Amino acid sequence: xxxxxxxxxxxxxxxxxxxxxxxxxxxxxxxxxxxxxxxxxxxxxxxxxxxxxxxxxxxxxxxxxxxxxxxxxxxxxxxxxxxxxxxxxxxxxxxxxxxxxxxxxxxxx
Amino acid sequence: xxxxxxxxxxxxxxxxxxxxxxxxxxxxxxxxxxxxxxxxxxxxxxxxxxxxxxxxxxxxxxxxxxxxxxxxxxxxxxxxxxxxxxxxxxxxxxxxxxxxxxxxxxxxxxxxxxxxxxxxxxxx
Numbered sequence: 001x002x003x004x005x006x007x008x009x010x011x012x013x014x015x016x017x018x019x020x021x022x023x024x025x026x027x028x029x030x031x032x033x034x035x036x037x038x039x040x041x042x043x044x045x046x047x048x049x050x051x052x053x054x055x056x057x058x059x060x061x062x063x064x065x066x067x068x069x070x071x072x073x074x075x076x077x078x079x080x081x082x083x084x085x086x087x088x089x090x091x092x093x094x095x096x097x098x099x100x101x102x103x104x105x106x107x108x109x
Numbered sequence: 110x111x112x113x114x115x116x117x118x119x120x121x122x123x124x125x126x127x128x129x130x131x132x133x134x135x136x137x138x139x140x141x142x143x144x145x146x147x148x149x150x151x152x153x154x155x156x157x158x159x160x161x162x163x164x165x166x167x168x169x170x171x172x173x174x175x176x177x178x179x180x181x182x183x184x185x186x187x188x189x190x191x192x193x194x195x196x197x198x199x200x201x202x203x204x205x206x207x208x209x210x211x212x213x214x215x216x217x218x219x220x221x222x223x224x225x226x227x228x229x230x231x232x233x
Contacts, residue, residue, distance in 0.1 A: 001172075031214075031215060032215055032217055034219055034220075036156075042225070043205055043223035043224060043225055043226055044148075044156065044205075044220075044223055045223075046219065046220065046221045049212050049214065049215055049219045049221075050212060050214035050215040053212070053214045053215075055221060087155065087156055089156070089220075091215070091217050091218065091219060092217075094217070095169045096146075096158070096161050096169050096218075097171075097172070098158035099158065100155055100156040100157065100158070101155070102155045103155050103156075
């Protein structure tokens with residue numbers, strides 16, 4: 001099973017600033033990585049797939065990068081709605097053996 | 110606009126069987142470019158993919174759940190279902206269904222539309 005390790009577990013950032021979240025895979029997954037945002041009581045919302053492609057309706061403040069084992073989600077000009085938990089998700093294998101990272105909680109400083 | 114809605118019993122007894130259904134609205138479960146999946150999240154925990162099915166019935170399961178899990182699809186009702194046997198407290202979770210749509214940028218299927226989830230509590 002491919003293990004995804006996210007860091008940090010919790011990130012404290014002030015509104016208006018930028019946040020950088022990391023996700024490392026235990027083996028290469030090419031660009032088969034997605035990022036999701038989850039707020040309390042809600043379903044995950046797809047932000048990024050293919051490591052760097054924004055999903056429909058996602059503002060340009062959200063950007064993804066990386067390939068192979070190391071990936072980054074960057075959020076600029078943080079707004080109050082952005083403070084949530086973020087998960088990375090790999091979908092490299094077929095038949096599927098999808099896994100998720102343990103999440104990074106983005107907290108307001 | 111595609112929407113998914115999970116339904117299920119909420120509370121089930123340990124060792125019993127869980128049955129959940131996901132109804133698809135605003136789109137067809139028979140869409141060629143879509144698979145349909147289940148993801149669960151224990152209270153306060155992270156996300157766990159548990160299985161995926163195609164409208165023609167081809168299904169894939171998380172290895173550790175293979176012996177207990179069955180997915181099925183009913184195209185006439187535009188819905189798909191999950192059956193999980195021999196429940197334990199470890200199966201207590203919020204269960205989400207999701208569409209896994211083909212994304213050409215990745216040449217892969219990515220969960221892009223999710224239901225709101227249904228909480229399942231396994232009691233002893």
